[in-house]
Amino acid sequence: GAVVSQHPSWVICKSGTSVKIECRSLDFQATTMFWYRQFPKQSLMLMATSNEGSKATYEQGVEKDKFLINHASLTLSTLTVTSAHPEDSSFYICSARGASGVSTGELFFGEGSRLTVL
Amino acid sequence: KQEVTQIPAALSVPEGENLVLNCSFTDSAIYNLQWFRQDPGKGLTSLLLIQSSQREQTSGRLNASLDKSSGRSTLYIAASQPGDSATYLCAVRQRGSTLGRLYFGRGTQLTVWP
Numbered sequence: 484g485a486v487v488s489q490h491p492s493w494v495i496c497k498s499g500t501s502v503k504i505e506c507r508s509l510d511f512q513a514t515t516m517f518w519y520r521q522f523p524k525q526s527l528m529l530m531a532t533s534n535e536g537s538k539a540t541y542e543q544g545v546e547k548d549k550f551l552i553n554h555a556s557l558t559l560s561t562l563t564v565t566s567a568h569p570e571d572s573s574f575y576i577c578s579a580r581g582a583s584g585v586s587t588g589e590l591f592f593g594e595g596s597r598l599t600v601l
Numbered sequence: 602k603q604e605v606t607q608i609p610a611a612l613s614v615p616e617g618e619n620l621v622l623n624c625s626f627t628d629s630a631i632y633n634l635q636w637f638r639q640d641p642g643k644g645l646t647s648l649l650l651i652q653s654s655q656r657e658q659t660s661g662r663l664n665a666s667l668d669k670s671s672g673r674s675t676l677y678i679a680a681s682q683p684g685d686s687a688t689y690l691c692a693v694r695q696r697g698s699t700l701g702r703l704y705f706g707r708g709t710q711l712t713v714w715p
Contacts, residue, residue, distance in 0.1 A: 489644070517702065526605075526690070526705040527645075576644050578703075589635065590703065592645035 485511045487579050489593035496567055497601055504562045504596045506577030512557035513579035517590065518550075521574040530575075533560050567600040574598075603628045603695055607706035614713055616683060622676040622709045624691035629669050632694040636665050636676050639688045639708065648689075649676070653696070681713045 486509040496502050506516055515534050519527040533539040533554035541547050549571075551563040560579075564571055576595040604627045614620060624634070633652045637645040649658045649665040651674070657666040664677040674691060688710045692703040 487644075524707070526707045527692075527703075528705075529702050532702065574642075578645075589633075589647065589650045591647065592637070594644040595642070597642065 485509075485579070485591040487513075487577065487591045487593040489577055489596050491596060492594055493597040493599075495599045495601065498568055499566055501563055501565045502567055502598060504564075504575055504577075504598075506560045506562070506579070506593050508558045508579045508591075511579075513560070514557065515580045516554055516560040517578045517580075518552060518560075518562050519576045519578065521576060521595075527576060530562075564598065567598070569600045572598055572600045603631075603693060603704040605691060605693060605704050605706040607689075607691060607709050609709060610707065611710040612712070614681060614711075616681060616713055616715050618681050618713075620678040620681050620711070622678070622689050622691075622711070624674040624676070624706055626672045626674075626693050626704070628695065629672050630696040631669065632696045632698065634665075634667055634674050634691060634693045635703070636663075636674075637690040637692065639690055641688075645690065678711075681711075683713050683715050685713050686711055 488507045490505045518530045521527045530545045531539045531541045531552050533552045535554050535557050539552035554560040574595050578590040578592045606625045608623045635650045636648045639645050651658045651667045662679040667674045688708040690708045692705045
């Protein structure tokens with residue numbers, strides 16, 4: 484299957500700072516990328532959907548100004564958690580859909596990024 | 602709103618057993634259903650994808666079935682091995698969802714002991 488890479492895999496930061504997480508599609512062009520959040524022993528919850536070259540679409544209850552998403556190219560999307568607080572500590576996972584995925588609907592997921600805010 | 606439920610939440614079995622993991626969804630108007638594996642602290646690995654027009658998909662020791670009308674899917678794991686220990690998630694893509702958002706269950710945590 485297609486490969487999606489996330490970086491960093493884990494990050495610890497102080498409260499009030501901003502953290503950027505990158506999601507890259509390594510062997511295909513991702514027209515659409517999705518950002519999910521997962522709390523321990525909970526399901527994945529979609530935060531936002533980003534299409535290359537346009538503004539992200541956020542799910543209800545997700546703060547646009549806090550979780551900045553940029554999808555500047557067909558292989559890279561970034562999630563920036565601004566002014567992070569301890570309650571933002573979570574596991575963030577991105578997924579991507581390439582051209583073939585448009586027809587099959589199959590999504591490929593990154594390895595996830597563990598954010599801990601002190 | 603689509604809701605996905607997975608039963609059981611956890612399962613612990615000896616090596617060699619054949620297993621069935623269950624997934625149910627409330628809205629049968631789905632585009633497809635996907636089974637994933639998640640190791641602790643890791644991302645998701647796609648195992649099987651079943652389109653709404655299909656009844657089942659097979660990959661190695663894994664077989665997934667789909668009964669869209671009843672809102673159910675099962676993942677069958679044959680001859681389980683310790684390496685199969687992980688959390689298994691099912692997710693559905695809603696028909697008419699232009700952006701392909703997935704609705705996930707909470708997963709079944711599987712432990713296979715030697």
